[in-house]
Amino acid sequence: MPSLVTRFHLLIFSVTLSITAVAILRVPADFLFPAHWHGSDADWLWPRNTALAVAPIVQAVSLLAFFALGRALTRNHMAKVRHILDPALSLLLAVPAAYQFGLLFMGIGSDLDVIRGIGFLFAAVLVLLGFVLFHAERHSYGGLRMPWPIRSDRAWLIVHRSSGLVAALAGAGVAELAWFDAGPGILALAFAVSLVALPLFAGLVTLAVNRA
Secondary structure, X not given: OOOOOOHHHHHHHHHHHHHHHHHHHHOOOOOEEEEEEEOOEEEEEEEHHHHHHHXXXXXXXXXXXXXXXXXXXXXXXXXXXXXXXXXXXXXXXXXXXXXXXXXXXXXXXXXXXXXXXXXXXXXXXXXXXXXXXXXOOOOOOOXXXXXXXXXXXXXXXXXXXXHHHHHXXXXXXXXXXXXXXXOHXXXXXXXXXXXXXXXXXXXXXXXHHHHO
């Protein structure tokens, strides 16, 4: 049976594990990553092992969840949603991988703030996604994919426009945090909330409009 987890997804996971191994070798065991800044001082610190464990765990959970989802889908449903879920999983894996790369740079004392750069890039992706969702037209292979159908054209419009606005607002929020340098820990939370909240919001709005 076809799987939602592809070799490309496993490659991203392998890259993250490789970055983690290099970081363990290059970053001292007692190093503390500054997760939040208060003025010029860090008031939230992450131990090295805790910080480096987050990205691989998030990716492993995402891979298992999408593998289980793929097993639950029928072959016909898989064919209809693969083009949506495949890039979604790629994004879920790419963000932690890039974040892990930023931690490595931070741990070796680089002045290049990779994590803030990731924040701006991720914000741009969210804004672009919001624009696409807001202007999506209803057809069999486009738009959001839910476990339940969107029953009417009006419901489709409400779900996609509200989800598009939420995605754009999330992108603006992430960009603001990156601009004001809130700290790697705050940005990590913003990435996670954005990735989880958008599909959750879309699903709840779909249920609400279907019942209206």
